[in-house]
Amino acid sequence: MAEADTGARAPTRALDRRVLWFVPLCWSLFQLWIASPLPYELGVLVVNNAQARSIHLAFAVFLAFSAFPTTTRGPRHAIPVRDWAMALLGAFCAGYLFLFWDGLAARSGAPTSADIGFACLGVVLLLEAARRSLGFPLMAVAAVFLSYVFFGSWEGLPDMIRWRGASVERAMSHFWLTSEGVFGVALGVSSGFVFLFVLFGALLNQAGAGNYFLSLAFAALGHLSGGPAKAAVIASAATGLISGSSIANVVTTGTFTIPLMKKVGFSAAKAGAIEVSSSINGVLTPPVMGAVAFLMTEYVGIPYIEVVRAAIVPAAISYVALLYIVHLEARKMGMTGTLRTGALRFILAAVLSVCGGIVAGGGILWATGMIVDLLRASLGEMALPVLVALFLAAYVAALRHAAQRPDLEMSVSGMEHLPPAREILQTGLHFLLPILLLMYLLMIERKSPGFSAFWSAAFMLLVLFTQRPLKLWFRNQGGIAEAACAGWTEMLEGLIAGARNMIGLACAMAVAGIIVGSVTLTGIGQVMAEFVEYLSGGNLMLMLVFVALISIVLGMGLPTTANYIVVSSLMAGVVVELGAQNGLIVPLVAVHMFVFYFGIMADVTPPVGLASFAAAAISRGDPLKTGFQAFFYSIRTALLPFLFIFNTDLLLIDVSWAHALAIFIVAMIAMLVFAAGTMGWFVTRSRLWESAALVLVALTLFRPGFWLDRFAPEWTAEPPVAIFGLASNAPADASLRVGLEGDTIGGRHVSSIFLLPLGPAGDDGAARLSQAAGLDLMARDGQVVVDMIAFGGPAEKLGIDFDWRVTHVDMENERLPKELFYLPAFLLLGLVAAIQRRRL
Template identity: 35%
Template sequence: MADKNIEEQQQELLEKYDSESRFRVFKNKNTALFIKVFAILIGFYHLYVSYFGTLVTLKHRSLHVAGILALTYFLYPAHKNADRKKMPMYDWFLGLLSISTTVYIFMDYLGIVHRAGLPNNLDLFFGVVLIVLVLEAARRVTGFALPLLGVLFIAYALFGRQMPGFFGHRGYGWTEIVNHLFVSTDGIYGTAVGVASTYIFLFILFGAFMGKSGMGQFFNDISLALAGHTKGGPAKVAVIASGFLGSINGAAVANVVTTGAFTIPLMKRTGYDAEFAGAVEASASVGGQLLPPIMGAAAFIMAEVLGIQYKVIVMAAILPALLYYLGIMTQVQMRASKKGLEGLPKSQLPKVRDVMKERGHLLLPLLFLMYMLFFTGKTIIYSAFWTIIVTIGTSMLRPTTRMSLKDIIDAVYEGTRSVVPVAIACAAVGPIVGVTSITGFGLNMAHAIVSLGGTSLLFTLMFTMVTCIILGMGLPSIPAYLITATIAAPALVRLGIEPIVAHLFVFYFAMFANITPPVALASFAAAGISGGNPMKTGFESMKLSIAGFIVPYMFVYNSALLLRDTTFIQGTLVTLTSIIGVIMLGSAAEGYFFTSMKRAHQLVLFAGAMMLISANLLQDVVGLVIIVVILVLQWSRAKKQNIIEAI
C-alpha cells in the first residue's frame, strides 16, 4: 500500500511539472488494447528497420511522424481538465488524419519527387494538415512554448519584408513555406526527425529494457554501497545514481521524480535542509544529459548535426561532465563537513559484493554498447539494436532480473510511449529549423549576438548563454539543443570557435534552463518531493551547478579541456588545473574548507579559481598562489579553533 502511495505521488508530481506524463489511462479495455497494440507495432517497426535498413528517407520519416502523431492524439488529451479515461471522437479523427499524411506520400511518392518545388493542391492540403497537427500535438505534449515558437517563425518567413534592419528578408509565400516544410528534408521531415526515428527511438527503447531488467535498482543499490556510509552519504548517492540514470534516459524531470522519491527523504533524514536536498537531486539529474556515453541521446544528434563521429563527441564531453559532477560532490562534501552530517550506518546498507553478484551483470549491455560503438565500426543504429538483444539475454542470467515475454512486450510499449514527447518535439522543431534555413535567420541572429558582444569574446559568450537559457525554458532536452544549435551556435562559430566547442557550449546552457528560475522544472519537481520552497530550490540548484556554468567558458578559452589536438602533457596539466579550479569553486560557493570561511576569503578564493579558466600560464600560476594562500589561512584558522575547543 505504501508503495502504491509513493507511485501515486510520483505520478502526480510528474503530471504537475512534466506535461509529457499527462497521458490517458483508458477505462475501456478494448480501446486500451488497441492503443497498446498500435504502439507496439510502431516499436517493432523501428526495431525491424534498425536491423534490415530503413525505407527511402521521406517515406521512413513520414511513417515515423504519422505513427507518433496518431499515438499523441490517442494518448494525450486536448487540455488538463479533459477526461483521461476515454477518448473523444475528434481525437480518433485527428489520429486517422495523422495517418493520412504518410498514406498520401506513399501513394504519390514519385509525383511529389517529380514536382519538387511546384506543389499541387493536394500537396498543399496535406502540408497544411501536417503543420497544424504537429503544432497541436506539440502543444498537448510540451506546452505552449515550442508550438508558439513554430508559429512565430512561420510568420517571420511570411512577413520578412516588413522586418526591420538585418532581420529583414525577401519574404516567402505560403505555397513556398508549406512545400519546404512538408516535402523537403529541411522542414518537418528534417534532421531532427531523422535522428528521432533512428537513434533516439532505439536508445529510449534500450532505456525501457534496462528499466525492466532492474537497472534503476542496481544504480541505487551500488550508489548506496559505494557512498552511503561516507560523510553526507545520501547526497552522494543521489549524485551518482541520478547521473547514471540521466545519461541513459535523458529526462531530467522524470529522473528527479523517480530517483528523488528515494534519495531526497534520505538526504533530509541525514540533516540536509529541504531546498539543498531537492537541489542536489535536480542538478544531478540535469547533469546526466551532459554525461557520456549516451548523454540522453544528445551525443548522437550532435554527431549527426556536425557530421562527425559519435566517439569524437563522447571524448570531448567526458572531462567537462566529470568536472560538473566534481563541483556538485565538492559542495555536498563541504556542506556535510560544515554541518557535521554523517553517512548512513553500514549495517543498513547493501554490500558492493552482494550488489554486483545480484545485478552486476546488468552492466554488460553498456560495456557491449561501448565495444560496438568504439571498436567495431558498426553503425549506431545497428549497435543499438544488438545492445537491446544483449540486454534481454543478459537479464536472463539471474532470476531477480529475468524478463518474461510480457516484460519484453511491455518494454516495447513503454519505450514507444516514452518516445512520443521527444519525437513530437523534434517534429515541432522542423518549422523553426526550416524557416531558419531559407531566411538566413541563424546568421542574422549570430550577427545580432556578435554585435551585442562587440569585440569581447566574454560578452558574446554571456549573451549566447542567456539566449540559450531563455530558448531552453520549458523544453525537453533534445529540442532545446536543436533550437539553440540552430540559432545561437552560429554566433560562436562566426568568432572562430570550433563547431564542436560551440555546440557543446550551447548544449550546456540549454540543459541548465531546467534548473534556472523562473522556469526551473527539474528544481520545482524536486521541491515538490522535498517540501522546500521551489524558487529557493532553483537558486540552490544553480549554486550547486556553478561548475557547469563555468566549465563551458573554460573549454571555449582552452579547448584542450575537450582533450582535442593536445599532447598528453598538455592534457594532464589542463585536467589537473581544472580539477583544482572546480574544487575551489565549490569550496568558495559553500564557504568552507577545513573550517567556515570569511566572506572576504570566499571572494578571493573564487577569484583564484577563476584564474585557472584560461590557458594562460601566468594566470594559472597566480591563481594557484592565491588558492594556496587561502588554504593555508583556512588551515591555520581551523587549527586555532581546534585548540580553543580542546581547552
C-alpha cells in the same frame, strides 16, 4: 512520470486500451525491423530514410493525440471521438511522404493544391501534438518562427530583422515536402537511432537496472555524512545512461533520494536542488548525453568518439565538484554519518572513484577489443559465432552468480537497510553486459549508433525474457514456465514503454525541424549574430554572456534533444562568427558544447525550470526556491562553457594523453577550489576575502593564459605581404591565422579571422594555400587579394569570397609557458588553507 513522458491517459474501454497497447508495440517493432539487417536480407518492407522518418512521425502524432488528453482536465479514461479523428488525420498527414512517395518524387518542385493543403494541416496538427505531449513552450517557439516566416516583411518590425516573407506554398513545401524542415536531420536522427537508445533505456529500466544502480549508490555512500545526497549524485550519473532526460532523472531517482535527504536534515529546497543538479549532470555525461552526442556528430561533422572525448573531462570534474558541494553542505549543517570522512580524504576518494571508473571502463573495453582481435586472427570466419557464444556464456554465468543472492526490492524504506555494496554489485552484473556491448560497438568497433543500439536493445529483449526463469532454474525452484510468461510480458511492456517514452521526443524533433527550416529559409541566424553584436558592443565576454542568456531562454520547456537543436541552429554560428571577428577561433565542437550546456541550464533556471518543478513536486518545497538553489549549485556547470571556449584543452582537443592527464588533475583542483569559494567553506567557514581569493585561484588554474596575455600577447599581426613567406616556412599540416575582409554576394561586409590549412611542407606559400585551403591569392596595388576560390574547398566552406583582401597575418609570439602562473595560484591557495587551519 506518466503525465510528462508516456501520456496521462489510461482508458477503461477495451478498444482504447488495446490501441494504446498495440500501436506503441508496433512502433517499437517497426523501429527494430528497419534497424536490423532483415529487410535487406529478405527483401521485404525495405524503406529509405525519408520514408522511415514519415512513418516514425505518423506513429508519434497518432499516439500524441490518443495517449495525451487535450488539457489537464480532459478525459483520461476514454479517447474522445474528436481525438480519434485528429489522431488519424495527423497520422495521415505525417505519413503523406510515405503514402504518396512516387507521386511526390514525380512532381518534385511543383506541389499540387492537395500537397500544400495536407502540409498546412500537418504543421498545425504537429504543433498541437507537441503541445499535448510537451506543453506550451516548444509550440510557442515554433509559432513565433512560423509567424516570422509569413509576416517577416511587416513594416512594424525593426529594419534589422525584417525580410521579404514567404508565400504559403513556398513555406509549406519547404517545411513538409523537403528534407529542410520537419523531415530533416533532426527527425532522421530520431528515427535512425534516438528511438533505439530510448528503447534500450526503457528495457534496461524494465529489467530492474534502475533499481540496481540506485541501490548500489546508496549502499556505497549512504553511510557518509549527507550520504543520501551523495548517493543521489552517483545514482543520477548512472540513471543518465538509461533515461537521457534531466526531468526523467529527477522523477526516477528523486522519488527515493529526496525523501531520504529530507530525513537526514536537508531542507526541501536543498534536497530538490541537489537532485536537480545531479540530474542535469546526467544529461551532460557521455556516452549518450540525452542522445545529443549523436546529434552532435551530425551537426559538427566529427566522429562519435571525438564527441565523447570532448565531453568527458567537463562532466567528470563537474560531478566530483557536486559531490564536494554536497560534502561541504553536510559539514556546514553539522551532519555526521556512521563513518566520518575528512574533506581531503573524501575528495581523494571521489576523484579516484571517478578516475578509476573511467580507467576501468576504458580498460575493459580495450581488453575486450584485444580478445576479439585475437579470436578473429585465429578463427577467421568462425570468430563471430564463437564470440556470440562466449558473450551469452558470460551472461548465463552472471545470472548464476546473481541467483545466489536475493533479488533487490525497490522502496524508500528499504534504501536504509541495504546489504553491502559488494553484495549488491554481484546481484546485477548481468545488467552491465548490455552497456558493455553498447560501448564496445560504439567506441572500439566504431559501428554506427543505430547498429550499436539495435544489437544492445536486442540483447536486452533476451535478458528480459530469460532472467526470471534462469534464476529460478539456478535456485532449483519451480514455476519456470510461469516466470517465462512473466518475462515475455515484461519484454512486451518494455517495448511499449520505450515507444511511449518517444512520443514527446519525436514530436519535439519534428517541431525543431520547423525552427531549423525557418532559420534556413529566412536567414534569421545572421540576424541573431548582428543582434548579439549590437547588444555586446563588440565585447567578446559580453557577447558570450548574451549568447548564454539567449540559449537559456530558447531552451526553456524543451526536451534535451529539441533543446540542443534549437540553440545550436540559432546560436552556434553566432559564437563562431563574432568570436572570429574578435580574434578568437574556437573549434566547432567547443561552440556546440557551449550552447548545449546553457540550453540545458534552462531545466534548472526559474521561471521555467521543469526539472526544478519536478523536484519540488516530490520534496513538497517551493519550486522557485528549489530552482534558485539548484542554479546556485550548478554555477560550476555554468562556468565550464566559458572556460573551454578560451581553453579548449579542457575538451582534450589536439592534446596527448600525458597532457590530458595533467589537464584533468589541474581542472579538477580548480573546480573543487571554485566550489569551496562559492560555498563559503574550505577548511572551515570562509571569510569574504578568502572566498574571493579561492575563486581567483580557481580561475587562474582554469585559464593561466589570461594573466600571461596581459604581459605578452599571444599573436603579433604581420603585414599582408608576409603571408606567402609564413605559409612557405610553416611545418607540415600546420594552419595559418589570416585576417580577411570584404563583401559577400548578399552585400554584407565581413571582417574576420580565418584558420587556413596548409597541408604538406615543401611547396611555396602560394601553392600550399591553393592546394590545401583552396584559396588563390595575388598581390595587387600593394594589397593581397583573393583571386580564386576552389569549389567545395576549405576556404569556400569558411565563407571566404572573391576579391576579399588580406588585412594581416597572425604570427605566434615566443613567450614563457602559461603554466608558470600555477605557482602563485597554489601559493595563494596554501596561504588561505594555513590561515583557516589556525582558526580550527
